[in-house]
Amino acid sequence: MPTEAPAPPPLTATHCPYCSLQCGMGLRAASGAPGGLEVVPRDFPVNRGALCGKGSSAPALLDPRLRLTEPLIRSAATGRLEPATWDAALALVAARLGAVGEEHGPDAVGVFGGGGLTNEKAYALGKFARVVLKTSTIDYNGRFCMSSAAAAHQRAFGVDRGLPFPLQDVARTGCVILAGSNLAETMPPAVRHLRELRENGGKLIVVDPRRTRTAEQADLHLAPRPGTDLALALGLLHLVVAQGRTDEAFIARRTTGWEAARTAVMAHWPELVEKITGVPVPQLRAAVGLFCDAPDGMVLTARGAEQHATGTDTVGAWINFCLATGRAGRPLSGYGCLTGQGNGQGGREHGQKADQLPGYRKLTDPRARAHVAGVWGVPADSLPGPGPSAYELLDALGGEVRALLVMGSNPVISAPRAAHIEGRLRALDFLAVADVVLSETAELADVVLPVTQWAEETGTMTNLEGRVLLRRAALAPPDGVRGDLSVLNSLAKLLSCEETARKFPADPETVFQELRRASAGGAADYAGISYRRIEAEDGVFWPCPDEDHPGTPRLFLERFATDDGRARFVEVTHRGPEEEPDAEYPLVLTTGRVLAQYQSGAQTRRVPELDAATPGAFVELHPLLAGRIGVADGDAVTVTSRRGHATAPARVTAAIRSDTVFMPFHWPGEGRANNLTNPALDPVSKMPEFKACAVRVERAGPAA
Template identity: 75%
Template structure:
């Protein structure tokens, strides 16, 4: 038994070295997660704001839910159902994600539901479906990775973002396989590579096309595979031949001889994989970029075969399952299209409503946030499991839109920066306090059982949605048995709703998941073995063939110029996670990564007169961020890097560009044009529009005292934590 630091109760941490994914290993974030169970860290009761701009105060659940239901009903009556929106998260269990989608479409009748996973894997998902007819993060188990001949990892740093998985890369090299890492920074993962390609941000598409050009020119195309199992190669070949090595070197900064080395390693290997992460995906051309890397796999016959294929590394705990069952604006459970009449009929029958009553597709995540409070946009928002005041691109602008809402309701376990803006805050259960399933990057559905009781004033989102549905006139269709039965009942309905869809869970139940250490979808029947490896016989397209993408390089949504001469790229660090709303409340993690920084090359630092550790200002067309300089040769001289986990003055997403991919609607987090200056050279008042919002705490004045003069439960710790962050920044 291990006692969570500062917690009220012990938490049993079981090591399962036989579990087939992490083999018993935990990263620091997982190991320290029990600290979030402490009462002085998390919310323990609902909070309400009685007037705009007034403080949050403690309230009981009946009052809080009545306020939410009345507000949602009022906005819907006055402005129509699409004026009410729902914004979810990729950390919610499958059960919560499913019920949130059902609540939006059946109870609220709104088209406007999306989730923060749109900021995570949507470009890879779009490219995967375009090429293969089906999207699953990995079409093979992680255990296959060490057995491939050559692996190209593009824009990912699992040594810091998912440390237990790094052993697979080490085993790959121990087995004689080659590892190629593509990243503008020399990360801890890149240090493991046989070959590190260091392109300019935004150069991934040209780089992939350059490698495809060389594979074709050097006669490394698997002609039999291309003829028998693919379509569209000729158009893709024509596009690739316009990206000869010297041209690609000029675009990417990667020397032509290194391109040739990489093409030879991958093209001549008997088996091979390409894995992408946020680097190539979080771009305004992310879908085409991933498509080009898939083309490289198809041309060399490295897809639909053992120990070969394209895959995507997920960025959130349930990034895969969270998008499969209804949180995305254009999807229904089972990965069904909301515009498919047959899909609508099937899901409506499970829900017991007419298919015609289901809304059509709504706005994607950033478009939804950008329209908050505007005419024709969402005026009341229910938000669960996300913190867009820190995590959204152009975050200063998004914070202003959140403030413009008639009603903002946030369900979370801590008083995040977004929760501080809310009219109603609902404290909800977290990992150890709830039963539910998640789906990992392999498509393996995993069961997580409740280990401890939540504090008395905390409820599950499943309970919250049921209570709100009843208040809004839909008393049926939402489970009422209480934990853990309600979660299993929701999952059983999810199975029926997903049956026959791409992500078919019909043959999966709680007992089977527990007995088999997870079950891979698609699994259409109880006697079906599940599908650990996709596409071995055919791809999921109508004709069974994988489709090449004929794509060409194009510039990013924003390129450096005289006013903003540098690239900014953003990412994660080992000891923090996503918006930091949870990890910034864990002392062990804060001691390892106490605040934001700006990483820049020594040559750039010398040219700008910046010393290591000196505060610098990074400015884009959208805002400004301030953080200490970290001078390192691990980054390109034309590029600076900031982690995005912090609020306040060091908020990296005050700078980022919301330019959207035309297919996936993914914002361009991974690059924008900035200038960097020593803070001492900055003059007061010289900030661009939006910088004021970026430099301020999101709602730092919104937590007050209740009528009795005491802080709301959980708010004191959250407030002091925020104050410490602002002081540090």
């Protein structure tokens, strides 16, 4: 009799560890595969089986040779990080954090989290900071991601969720304005939704100073000078008003504040906006025509529009544009933000952000404090108040903040004015880092704790749609590696007592059950979401207040989340970037990402196929500029700002404005782009101005 073929190894349904799409994928054991796992595409709504190179190569980083597998302590004798036991490492972290808190006060101990942490870890980290360390000094790298969009969402709609509709709705609307996003390189599987939009007869307008792979797919590409996105949005709304294309019935029925917003926008006439932005008036008129002629429309923003000292007002102007045209609060229309990091949404909803408690509750709200304190079993008046934002926290290191615990972040690369921040980290009395790899920040630490990563742990993530997902463990971590929740449990025991440690369970589902109670009644209400429901329903959209509630894929269809149910227009006017070009620094630098790398590159730079695709930094500049400074493609150039310099090979291309240069920010060393960027902060969101600063570019030498 013929023998039956052996059954394939079991498949673990999970999600990609990288961006906020959180693409569905399957994992199964495979001998000889990188990390011992094979990636199997999975039909999930956001990606429908598609994966980018980062997702398909994700298991490579599970290889113990590429990551941390034992704690490290800096030797007093040699000054080097040397292997240590977990007991010794944890005891040292607890002793030093406790001593600094006792000598200098609890706020001298800081906590810096990450937008890639699961909801459970983000929740536990915020609780640990406020209950065990009793510090207000906690924030996370998500402040550098979509904080401006979050602040504008709150002002206009009363709640912040990246997309108030499922991503699949994008393909069915009539026109999309994509402002400051290069989806083709940052979220490649999402491009299929734009492609389907155009196949369905819809129109795509891309706003970007570079003609990116995404802009090449657009019906209309607007290329403003970096730092002028606010003027562009105001100019388009001016034309809507001047052409009589406002939806007066919608404005009267569902909004407030229109008169003041309209008065402000009328100061931004087309010819003035062309002078500020460099976008010709005919293109401005064409954009308004495409958007207003369509039956439905969406504006989607990302970091290009948001990472400015005017980011909140810029997003507010785009929201005003949607409200004035009636493109909000109804199916297939609205404003949305394309969240960047894998759990940038959930990471701030549940307590890592300096001013928020779980459920998107305000830390200054007495009722919110009482509710969360009740869940945590502590007095409400024991909870500290709001602390400094991410950059303010990092800038205070070595001064007001003397010790720091970092989980899942690499600010040596990702923070603006990076060389200065590296110096502040070196000035600390004590630095502990929990991470998967020995990042550039971990290299500076006194103690490094090796923790589990995506395929070795179970936990929830909240993607850009507000869909709560379950990432499942597919294999055990290497010996010597522990979970972040276990680390917090151990530190709570050492810093406090056994009773306090019981408030920090290491089991993620137990933590999530508590998170549900803590978020109940808040704006981001997870009370009705359980692991069982997530598995059965391919994720559940918040708010979901009870287990009989279906979840909320589409917000605002009946009312906005404000007290009166109406969206709020916000009066905004144009302000330029904090630094304008001058004789010494005549150009504008903008920064961003490339297809093969992710965020600070700490993980992707260690994956051979990704590193080979884009192995280092570069400077993109226009042929006219290259000719002026005598540079050919591949020649080394030095970019200098008021904060520092970076050197990398030139990429000469007509796809960028002649007054602008571009650098990706994934690399350390000479090509560290964030040496240059401006830490000027948005007054509302505290977002640094990554996307526009004045620079000069000079030839550094011939190609290597």
